[in-house]
Amino acid sequence: MPEIITGGCHCGNLKLKFSLSKPFSELPIRACQCSFCRKHNVRATADPDGKLDIFIQDKTKLSKYHMGLGVTDFLVCKECGVYVSAVMLDQENNEMIGNCIVNTLDIEQDKIQLSEAAHYDSESAESRLERRRSRWMKVNIV
Numbered sequence: 001m002p003e004i005i006t007g008g009c010h011c012g013n014l015k016l017k018f019s020l021s022k023p024f025s026e027l028p029i030r031a032c033q034c035s036f037c038r039k040h041n042v043r044a045t046a047d048p049d050g051k052l053d054i055f056i057q058d059k060t061k062l063s064k065y066h067m068g069l070g071v072t073d074f075l076v077c078k079e080c081g082v083y084v085s086a087v088m089l090d091q092e093n094n095e096m097i098g099n100c101i102v103n104t105l106d107i108e109q110d111k112i113q114l115s116e117a118a119h120y121d122s123e124s125a126e127s128r129l130e131r132r133r134s135r136w137m138k139v140n141i142v
C-alpha cells in the first residue's frame with residue numbers, strides 16, 4: 001500500500017498529493033544551497049519511483065519563477081508566497097519531472113530528518129538533467 005502525503009501552499013490555491021513507493025523516512029532530504037532556495041530555507045525531496053500530483057485552483061495565481069539556466073519552473077503561489085515544487089519538462093521522454101518541497105507537506109516536523117546541504121551551482125545543463133532524471137519523480141499538474 002503506497003503512502004500518500006498531502007500538502008500545499010498556505011492559502012490552499014496549490015495542493016500537493018505525494019505518492020511514495022517507500023516510507024518517507026527513507027527519502028533523502030536535500031537543502032539546495034542556491035540563492036533562491038536559501039531565501040526560502042528549502043528542504044526538498046523526491047521519490048524516483050513515486051509521483052507528485054499538483055492541483056491548481058486558480059492558475060492566474062501561480063508564479064512559474066525562472067532563474068539560472070531557465071529550464072526549470074519554480075512553482076510559487078502568488079497569493080500566499082509559498083514555494084511548493086520545482087518542475088521541468090524532460091523533453092526526451094516528454095514528461096514533467098520535479099521535486100517536492102518538504103516544508104509544504106502535512107507531516108509532523110519531527111518526522112522530517114535533518115537535511116543535507118546540496119550544491120548544484122557548478123553543474124552543466126546536461127549533468128543537471130541527468131541528475132534530475134535519476135532523482136526526481138513524475139509530476140502531474142492538474
Ligand SMILES: [Zn+2]
Nearest residue numbers: 009011077080
Ligand atoms: Zn497560496
